[in-house]
Amino acid sequence: MDDLVSEYICWKYNPDSQPQPASDSVNGWEFSIQVINIYSLTHEATIYRDSETKAMSALVQSGYLPASPESLSVAVSLRTLELFYAARLFKPNFSVEAFAKTVSHLCSEPYRRAYCTALSDTFDIYLAILRKINSHVAKELGQDSLDYCVLNSCPPCTYELEDEPIQTFSCMVVVDGNNSLKRLDGVGKREVSDTRVFGESNYYLSEEFVNTFADEVAARPKEKPAVEDEDEDFEGDWVDEVHGDPTNGDANLTLQRCTDNWKAAAADGAKRMWDAFRESGYFVMACHHGSILWVADMVRSGELAKYPLAMVAKALEVFGPRWLLGYDIGCSFGGTIRHSSLGPKFEQKGCHTCVNAFHGYSHCVFCQQIYHPLNITGMGLKDLETLERLFSASNQLASITRYMSPYRRHVFINLFLQQWDCDKYQNVATMLHNNYIQALDLLQKYRDINASYENASSSFRLHTPSDYQFLSDAASYSVNLSDGRKAETRHRYLREQWDRTLFEITQMETVMNIDRRWESNDREYKEAVDYMNTRKYCRALERLHKLVVQRLFELHKMNLSNTGYKMRTHISNALQRLKSYNTAAQALNPPRNTLDWSKLSHFTFLDQFNILKDTRHSVFDQPWVKPVVRSLMKQHRQIERAREEIIHCDIGIRRLHTSITDEEKKFKAILKTLDSPMLGPVSDFIQRRQAVNQLLLARIHRTYNLPGFTGNPTPGKQKGSADIPEPEATALEANIDPHSDDGEDEDDDEFTEGVGAVVDFMSNISLQ
Known part of the structure; x- marks a missing residue:
């Protein structure tokens, strides 16, 4: 490998220094080899060398890289590999097979599977050469120290200056898991023949290190729900019944509803990891600007507590005090940290947890008042939804990593993360610039808000609808006659229904030996009606709440192809059927406000669900319930x-x-x-x-x-x-x-x- 690195550097950066022996000066050491070259479209190349030059070195000097160090049967041009490398950086789902078919098409040859194998093996060697060169470059630049990338990849987070004001939080990081990048296990639990281990990543935490936190949190006993939900779309439960998820370490019952929403809205892949997969996804920690800090594989499980705890352990080791951790269940996970072995150090450093802005609206009002970024002093306008953007991009890898070996899966994920960090660094000034403009715009809106409310109030009082018109006497008579005929028809229909219903009631009273029928003014009748109306309203509201929460968790997939289409369609259609809720709301005493699609599509409406659920005592007279307030x-x-x-x-x-x-x-x-x-x-x-x-x-x-x-x-x-x-x-x-x-x-x-x-x-x- 060292020889290949030297020869590649010489070919890439010092082409004039390469020895180029003429064909007439070589005594039988030249050889021909089948090649893949997207630029020349040639099928064979003659490589000239002398007795002192190895065949492998001669190939690299000529601009080719063989698929095998010993059996030199086919070689790929380095320029072809450079092209594929660049394409993969910016199109992660561009597979080796697709590139091999492209080359075959341009060469006017039928595609052969051997081309794909040769390209794949050669690309492995090419990436290994680049990693060697990058490590040498990092050493020359003094960037090869432990955790250098974590401490220097995002200057706005870590490049502290003298005489700058002290911030409430020294830095803000986020964690979350994604189950798209699964990998199929070997048939019969047999591993694939590629047993290489990829250990050259600055991102990956080892499986052994993560497992040291496996016993920090025990799984809670499974509880059977009191009422089965006939509309529940997902089935199954966590496979791991020993190790707990990130919410099991928190004993705060007030936040239990947040935990229930998180579990109920989780995808089926996170709730039930099929036996066919070994790696069921990956867990990530990043700074709020988007730079990746650490990554860990989720192995045959969902988001167990050991994954975020391992990330917290590394952050406590590397970062200073007063950092903030964002997590979609950060409210409960804070209790999990405090009840683990990391709790004392976490408290000593003054670190805190919170929920992400987008997911936070599915949490209860009590939780939002404490853990939502909008309500935390010192947060600024951070939404902490960085990883949703990362997962939306990394989902492109799912189609090509699903069947890879563990080595190649790690190589391709690492390559994607490196390019992601490069893009985030290039865009960090743009992000800060836009954040500055956003903050200035908010302040400008604040200056105009009083005038806006006054204008809106005056406009409402003085406005006359454009379609308002007076009716003449003749027009009024025609309208009244039509309404009268409709009322008469409806009266006949209701009379028939009344007779039929009375017959059924009489039969029921006879069978059940009921002597006296409740009247509408009886106390028992009123209590029964109130109970029935309240129960219908609560069930309709719970159903609506579940649909909105599910839509919230699925929203980030809206712009991705082949991702959750059936579920999104189901939720979108169900959310528009609001008739049952509106009917139940109007039947209450006093009636509740009805909803329409325009209101429901505003996802911040989630923080009003707890108000709507309050049917035992009225809170609608409180000032904070009014929409304007x-x-x-x-x-x-x-x-x-x-x-x-x-x-x-x-x-x-x-x-x-x-x-x-x-x-x-x-x-x-x-x-x-x-x-x-x-x-x-x-x-x-x-x-x-x-x-x-x-x-x-x-x-x-x-x-x-x-x-x-x-x-x-x-x-x-x-x-x-x-x-x-x-x-x-x-x-x-x-x-x-x-x-x-x-x-x-x-x-x-x-x-x-x-x-x-x-x-x-x-x-x-x-x-x-």
Whole structure:
């Protein structure tokens, strides 16, 4: 492998230094080999070498990589592998088989399975070469220390500066599991022939480390529900009856409803891991800007407590104090942490948990008041739904990793995560810029809100409907005559129904020996009617609540093909059938408000379900129940979070600016002293990084020029770094035009893709 790495570096970065022996100077050492080359479309190549050059080295020098180190039967051009590598970075579901068929088509040859095998084996070697080179580059740049990527991948989170204000939370991280990236187990529990172990990832936590937390939480005894739900779509239960899920360590009964919603709305794959799969998905921790911290395989189980506990253990080891953990069941998981062996250290460091903004609306009101990001001081406008965006992207891998060996599955997931982090770093300035604009817009809306309410009130009092018209006497007579005939027809129909019902009641009274029939003014009759109406209302409301929660958990799949279509269709259709709920609501005394689809589609309506359920004593006279008051309460909290978000963005942008400036100085120093074969790969890495940094600086300077910017528009000094004189503007900043990316601005997926757009929409929805 070391020889291959050296030869590849020479071919890639020093092509002129490659020995190219002529055919007439070689005495029988040349050889021909079948090749796959998408550029030349040739089927065979002649490789020239001398007696001192190995056949493998001669192939790489000529721009080919063999599928096997010993049996040189077929080779793939390095440029072809580079093309496939680049395509896979930006299209994760582009399989080796699809690429092999593409090459066969271009070569005007029928596809053979051997082409796919050759490409797959050669691509493994190519990726191993790249990983070796990347490790050498990291060593030359001083980026090979333990946990370097975790501590440096996101400068706005970790690049602390001197003299910056202390934040409530030093950083914010999120955890969650995804069950799309399953892998089929071997037939008869026999493993596949590929027994290699992929241990070169900076992301993966070992299965052995995760299992050290397997006994921290015991599974709760299964409880049979008091009333069976005939409409329940999912069946089955957790396979692991020994180790608990992340909610089993919390004894707080008040939050039990949140836990029930989380389990009830979980997908069937998370509730019942079929015996056919070994890896049932993966569990992830990331910072709130999107950079991946750690990943662990979920093995033959759903989201057991050991997976997030392992992530928390690593975070407690690596990070400082006062960090915040977001989880869709963060309310209950906080109790689980405190009841585990990690509890004392978690409390000592002043760490906290919360729920994600989007999933948080399915939690009870009591939970939302404490754990929802909108109600937590110091949170800013964070929604903590980062991993929903990650899972929406990584689901593309599911179609090609399902049948892979464990080694190749880890390789492809690791490759995807690396590119994800590169994209997140390139977009981090855009994300901060958009967050700044969002916070400023909220503050501007706050200034106009009083005038808006006054205008709305005046408009309602003075407005006359455009379709209002007076009726003449003749028109009034015709309308009354038609209404009279309809009333007479309905009277006849109801009379027939009354006779039939009276006959059935008389028969029932005779059979049951009932002497006296209840009248409508009897106390027993009124109590029975109230009980029946209340029960119908509660059942209709519970059914509606379940459908809305299910839709909430399925929403992030809306833009994905072949994902949950049947379930989404079922939920969408069921949600529109509101007649049963409205009928039950009107039958109560006093009647409850009815619902329509426009109200129900606003997902923040979930926080009103507990109010609607209160049928034993009226709370509708309380000020906080009124929609206007509730809307103002929410907008008030949004304004508070917006002010915090501006401070967060000021700190994050300056941290990013400082890290780019310091990195540029470091790059210059390394390039001056580096004199080794790694000069080519290091220079290539630096060139690509500088190009990204220049885009980031352009966006940073645009943020500095925003009306209302309150931060420091100059780079600072990293906390704990050496005391060095303030540098002049770097070459990257010398020619920066703050408007250079106008017209080419791509909004971060925080605001435009998948769940992110819905979360932002939800945060501004009025409850009226």
